[in-house]
Amino acid sequence: MNVFGKVAVCASLLFVANGIRAQAPAGVPVFTITKDDSSIKFGVKASVSIDGTFDKWDATLTFTSTDVTTGVLDVKIQADSVNTGSGFKNDKLKSKDFFDVEKDPYITFKSTKVVPTSPNTFEVDGNFTIRGVTRAEKLTLTVSGEGTGSGAIVGTMAFDRKEYGMNSGIPFIRIADRVEVSVDLKAKRVSGPPLVFKK
Numbered sequence: 001m002n003v004f005g006k007v008a009v010c011a012s013l014l015f016v017a018n019g020i021r022a023q024a025p026a027g028v029p030v031f032t033i034t035k036d037d038s039s040i041k042f043g044v045k046a047s048v049s050i051d052g053t054f055d056k057w058d059a060t061l062t063f064t065s066t067d068v069t070t071g072v073l074d075v076k077i078q079a080d081s082v083n084t085g086s087g088f089k090n091d092k093l094k095s096k097d098f099f100d101v102e103k104d105p106y107i108t109f110k111s112t113k114v115v116p117t118s119p120n121t122f123e124v125d126g127n128f129t130i131r132g133v134t135r136a137e138k139l140t141l142t143v144s145g146e147g148t149g150s151g152a153i154v155g156t157m158a159f160d161r162k163e164y165g166m167n168s169g170i171p172f173i174r175i176a177d178r179v180e181v182s183v184d185l186k187a188k189r190v191s192g193p194p195l196v197f198k199k
Contacts, residue, residue, distance in 0.1 A: 027066070027193060028063050028064070028065065028192050029063055030191045032190045033185055033187050037186040038185040039184050040077065042180065043179070043180050044176055045178070046174060047175075050084065050089060050170075052085065053083050054078070054079075058075075066192075066193055072110075072111060074109075074110050076106050077106065079099040080094055080099075080101040082099065092170050097168035099131065100131050104131050107128075107130045109139075109157075112127065113125040117140075120144065122140075123138055124139040130164050131164050135163060139155050141153060153185045156180055157180070158178055158179065158180045159178075159181075160179075
């Protein structure tokens with residue numbers, strides 16, 4: 001898999017399904033993510049550590065040609081699958097003060113553009129939705145494993161929780177506004193030709 005191919009798969013960030021085998025036209029690359037080896041995590045600076053992972057997430061990634069910039073990804077995270085290792089923190093994050101999972105059960109990301117910033121780093125623009133609020137955000141990626149048919153993709157996206165209506169705190173815990181989401185994905189091309197990109 002070339003660098004751009006792995007980036008396109010990675011973008012399904014935030015969030016990616018195990019075995020993306022949509023009905024692609026002949027001559028179009030198809031990718032898969034080894035979900036058991038991949039993760040989507042988050043963290044926020046606080047007086048008491050608040051970080052964790054999402055245990056349930058899915059996504060689709062489709063192409064209309066071998067041009068990596070034609071890739072479109074849809075990521076869907078089940079907000080109530082948040083896992084901080086603490087029942088108290090989990091319940092607070094699921095509440096209406098934060099994710100409000102009863103009203104808005106999904107956190108989503110849909111890409112709008114993939115842009116290379118160096119031979120192995122990329123920016124993926126997309127629409128991020130949480131608590132029913134959608135804003136444009138940017139995922140920054142670093143990839144490795146070019147030419148091996150598989151690779152590791154590591155990326156981060158930061159957002160301001162208050163811009164999404166998460167204005168409350170947690171009793172006795174001071175929480176920063178900036179939340180960072182990180183992805184660590186393992187990907188491989190399962191069929192079709194390599195993606196084409198300009199060096």
